[in-house]
Amino acid sequence: MISLYNLNGKKYFSVLLICQLSVxxxxxxxVLLFVLDLDGRIEISNAIxxxxxxxxxGILALWIGLFWKxxxxxxxxxxxxxxxxxxxxxxxxxxxxxxxxAYTTHTLLLLHQGNNHFIIAFLPLLLAGILGVFTxxxxxxxxxxxxxxxxxxxxxxxKILDELKEKFGTISTKRIELSINMASGKSVASPTPDxxxxxxxxxxxxxxxxxxDLPGAKLLENSYEIIRQEALEAIxxxxxxxxxxxxxxxxxxxxxxxxxEAGKKIEKNSLHLPKTVSLLEKISNHTRLxxxxxxxxxxGEVIKPHRDPDNFHITCHxxxxxxxxxxxxxxxxxxxxxxxxxLFFDSSYEHTAWNNSDTPRVVLLLIFYKPExxxxxxxxxxxxxxxxxxxxxxxxxxxxxxxxxx
Numbered sequence: 062m063i064s065l066y067n068l069n070g071k072k073y074f075s076v077l078l079i080c081q082l083s084v085x086x087x088x089x090x091x092v093l094l095f096v097l098d099l100d101g102r103i104e105i106s107n108a109i110x111x112x113x114x115x116x117x118x119g120i121l122a123l124w125i126g127l128f129w130k131x132x133x134x135x136x137x138x139x140x141x142x143x144x145x146x147x148x149x150x151x152x153x154x155x156x157x158x159x160x161x162x163a164y165t166t167h168t169l170l171l172l173h174q175g176n177n178h179f180i181i182a183f184l185p186l187l188l189a190g191i192l193g194v195f196t197x198x199x200x201x202x203x204x205x206x207x208x209x210x211x212x213x214x215x216x217x218x219x220k221i222l223d224e225l226k227e228k229f230g231t232i233s234t235k236r237i238e239l240s241i242n243m244a245s246g247k248s249v250a251s252p253t254p255d256x257x258x259x260x261x262x263x264x265x266x267x268x269x270x271x272x273x274d275l276p277g278a279k280l281l282e283n284s285y286e287i288i289r290q291e292a293l294e295a296i297x298x299x300x301x302x303x304x305x306x307x308x309x310x311x312x313x314x315x316x317x318x319x320x321x322e323a324g325k326k327i328e329k330n331s332l333h334l335p336k337t338v339s340l341l342e343k344i345s346n347h348t349r350l351x352x353x354x355x356x357x358x359x360x361g362e363v364i365k366p367h368r369d370p371d372n373f374h375i376t377c378h379x380x381x382x383x384x385x386x387x388x389x390x391x392x393x394x395x396x397x398x399x400x401x402x403x404l405f406f407d408s409s410y411e412h413t414a415w416n417n418s419d420t421p422r423v424v425l426l427l428i429f430y431k432p433e434x435x436x437x438x439x440x441x442x443x444x445x446x447x448x449x450x451x452x453x454x455x456x457x458x459x460x461x462x463x464x465x466x467x
Contacts, residue, residue: 080124087113087120215241239393261373261438264431268392270375270405275429277347278403280340281379285401288337288425292355292381295333296423302357307367314362317426321353324443341427349430349439356426358387358416369408373434373442378404379425384418398424 090113097103218241225234272279281288295318296302305317319327320338324345331338334355341353351374358364378389380398388397392410406412408428416422430439 386417
């Protein structure tokens with residue numbers, strides 16, 4: 062999750078939950094004191110009654126600030142400078158002024174007990190509220206103007222881009238087109254891989270890969286007919302299809318037949334595709350893979366945009382049954398599968414897929430380690446992140462050096 066006030070993930074949500082609980086409990090305590098004082102059951106001074114209310118204001122200020130920070134990441138995502146200016150020159154000063162107004166109001170109420178002084182006592186809070194409405198309106202106008210300017214710039218850039226496409230072709234302007242779409246918020250998926258989980262430093266980072274990056278996978282395309290025949294026979298047996306579990310993404314319509322998981326063969330499913338699994342084992346000897354499965358996307362289904370937490374894998378899709386009106390987008394660039402051909406991509410980039418046809422889309426999904434990883438690095442990653450109960454210990458650097466010499 063994005064950093065908010067130096068709080069990440071669970072800590073950020075914990076602070077929000079604590080704020081909510083505190084507002085609820087302190088609010089109840091204030092109401093209880095106020096009711097008891099009104100009923101005359103307990104004689105309580107205004108100072109004591111006001112203390113929980115003042116604490117409540119402080120917690121609400123923090124709560125509003127946290128929510129604003131999260132909201133502004135989206136609202137001003139096109140301009141971090143605008144967000145910073147708004148935060149520094151509007152949110153913090155107005156929030157502070159409203160707090161001062163609230164504290165001053167309650168101080169005057171404590172000092173003046175008579176009803177005639179209530180209007181004077183509430184003036185600071187009234188002035189703070191008027192200032193808040195005025196400044197909010199002022200910045201809202203500036204925001205709308207900024208959005209209009211951005212739209213004008215987008216239209217102008219599109220016009221120039223169209224001229225360049227006509228003159229030099231679409232391939233030469235592809236990166237500029239993706240950058241424009243991202244900057245204007247019109248990209249299908251984010252072209253940047255935000256760090257979410259463990260990252261191996263120094264690895265190549267690009268959304269799409271080619272067969273030349275994983276030459277060992279060429280055997281997949283060469284053996285397409287064998288794989289296709291076994292795959293079609295296997296998915297005829299509906300009982301072996303299981304929902305593909307991906308938290309927050311799959312709610313049905315995305316099924317799979319797991320063949321290899323964490324580098325280990327799934328025996329019960331491998332019986333249905335013995336030749337395919339044998340091929341995968343051969344490929345893994347050259348380009349080590351961690352997982353393999355038949356992936357079935359049902360008609361009319363869309364896989365929500367998502368990204369994987371690590372950056373050390375390459376995902377491969379071998380097209381088996383590819384109807385019309387289906388495709389995949391990685392980092393904002395859309396492509397379509399072809400039967401008998403492989404697509405390679407880095408799943409740490411945001412990606413989404415869809416099947417708008419009336420027949421299922423079937424691909425063989427494989428997950429490989431990135432080729433620039435050494436055997437020692439692959440063993441480490443397999444041992445720590447992939448295998449819950451590793452079949453063997455990591456080889457030592459000495460063993461790896463000797464094996465390389467051989």
